[in-house]
Amino acid sequence: MKIEQLHALFLQCDSVCTDTRKIKKNNLFFALKGENFNGNTYAEQALKNGAKYAIIDEVQFNTSSKTILVKNVLETLQELAAYHRTQLNIPIIALTGSNGKTTTKELINATLSKSYKTTATVGNLNNHIGVPLTLLSMTTSTQIGIVEMGANHQKEIEFLCNIAKPDYGYITNFGKAHLEGFGSIEGVIKGKSEMYDFLTNNNKTIFVNGNDMIQIEKTTHANRFVFGKNNRDFDINIDFIEALPFVKSEYNNLEIESQLIGDYNFNNIAAAIAIGNYFKVKDHDIKASIENYTPTNNRSQIIKKGTNTIILDAYNANPTSMRAALLNFEKQPNTQKTACIGDMFELGKDAEKEHQNIVDLATSLNIDQVVFIGENFYKTKTKSNKSKQFNSFNDFKDWFNGSKTENNAILIKGSRGMALERILDFI
Incomplete structure (x- = not known):
């Protein structure tokens, strides 16, 4: 089946699901495989539970007019997401980094949702499965997509960018994370910077923390929107006030008191303020979104x-x-x-x-x-x-x-x- 045909079937469904325990009526089920499970064995159950179609890749489970046999279920999921992205006439913001990805994504989503219908990564579903699922959750009502990307090896961010094709990107920081896969801090910088490479090569826009010299140096020749503190030459200046106990910042003469601890969260807040400003969210809405955000899921x-x-x-x-x-x-x-x-x-x-x-x-x-x-x-x-x-x-x-x-x-x-x-x- 051609991807265009599969996409037409996907549009007949309400959403995509990979877990039969969470199947809802009119889902499109993808029978993914893992080290300890084979989704093909659950395809029949998925259909009984209400799935409209089940995507499988083992011929012995192709027992219904509602099962669709493909060469590889995971690759098909990724290919469908990439095709669906081409049909979405919306800007997509991608973000990665060693620390603070999910908190920053949540803050950006809270800010932009004041003025736009947004669809963002749920939780930290930011890998080779999560990114396609996020894209496939975007509908004709979505005005801005926000996609978190995680990686622990070289070429993973490049792969995810080629699926999501972001118009904007932000890297929270470069830190000592996943050293086993990246090999060194230099490997981390190289791997995360694959997002910069994609955006620069495609003449897209990068949001840059001007107080992070690695970010500044890596984006010298890119289209960039620079934010930070204590430098009026930046596109937008956001000042840090204090972080005892919660982070306070100032933007356009507005004091913003968050519910986030730690001065390290200032950069996450500043990114959300800057991106909100770039997309012309009103200042009082930016303030309200930051102040009302409450951290969850064991994060600060x-x-x-x-x-x-x-x-x-x-x-x-x-x-x-x-x-x-x-x-x-x-x-x-x-x-x-x-x-x-x-x-x-x-x-x-x-x-x-x-x-x-x-x-x-x-x-x-x-x-x-x-x-x-x-x-x-x-x-x-x-x-x-x-x-x-x-x-x-x-x-x-x-x-x-x-x-x-x-x-x-x-x-x-x-x-x-x-x-x-x-x-x-x-x-």
């Missing part, structure tokens, strides 16, 4: 439990974001501070060095107690009497349950695989 959340104040930032971690979180935590105006820090994953050969660097930093800061959790942190060395190390979460839990925690500020941060939000259950 402030939680009160009894007499304790918890900074829950346990969605993910890498050396760059961990350093920023610890430095911000030290500044918090609380008398008693405890940091619960979990292993950072996907660091490859740099894992030992980067975990030791975090231990050295954390124990040097004005934090009363630092607790390190996980096999990597357990291997590190520290002479500090204010630190404790646990090889596993269960070992930590046994110790923590026996500790009395009151009137504390508690930072919880670690990689997704550590699931440190579990600590909330016994505070």
Whole structure:
């Protein structure tokens, strides 16, 4: 079946689904495969649950007039999304980066949705499956699309850009994330900059944080809209006021007080303000959208439990974001501070060095107690009497349950695989 024919069938459906547990009537089901599952085996169930058609790639499951046999389901999903993109007469903003992608995407979406009908990546569905699903969720009513892109190897951002064909792009930063796949910080910069290459080669526009010299240097010959602080030569100037406890900024004589902690979130807020300004969202709507945004999903959340104040930032971690979180935590105006820090994953050969660097930093800061959790942190060395190390979460839990925690500020941060939000259950 030609992609044009499949697209015509797609338009007859209400939406795309890859999980039979979430099938709704009139869905188009894609039978994707994974290491531990084969979606083809669920095609019949998907149709019974209400799917209009099921896309499969194994002939033995082609048992219905509603099953569509293709060579490769994943490649077909990607090809359909790329074709659908060509039929959408809308601007698409793509963003990537080592830290802050999802928060920045949510802020941009909140800002632009004040004036436009937007469709944005849900959660962090930002990979070779998530990006196509985001594109296929865009309809004729969508006025601006916002697509988050993640990567842990070279050429992934290039691949995703060739599917989404963005008109605008923004890279939040370049940090020590996914070093196992990228090899080094230089590899991270090269991999993320594939978005710059696509936009520059296609004469599109790049949003640039003017206070980030890597971004400035990488976009010298591009069409760019530059924002930042303390430089009136930028296209738009956004000033940082403070971040205690929440980030405050100023734009066009308007003071904006967010519900986000950490001065590292200033750049995320500034990007949303700048992009809102570029698309002519009214200043008071930009202010309202930033001030009303509340972080969720274990990202910089402030939680009160009894007499304790918890900074829950346990969605993910890498050396760059961990350093920023610890430095911000030290500044918090609380008398008693405890940091619960979990292993950072996907660091490859740099894992030992980067975990030791975090231990050295954390124990040097004005934090009363630092607790390190996980096999990597357990291997590190520290002479500090204010630190404790646990090889596993269960070992930590046994110790923590026996500790009395009151009137504390508690930072919880670690990689997704550590699931440190579990600590909330016994505070």
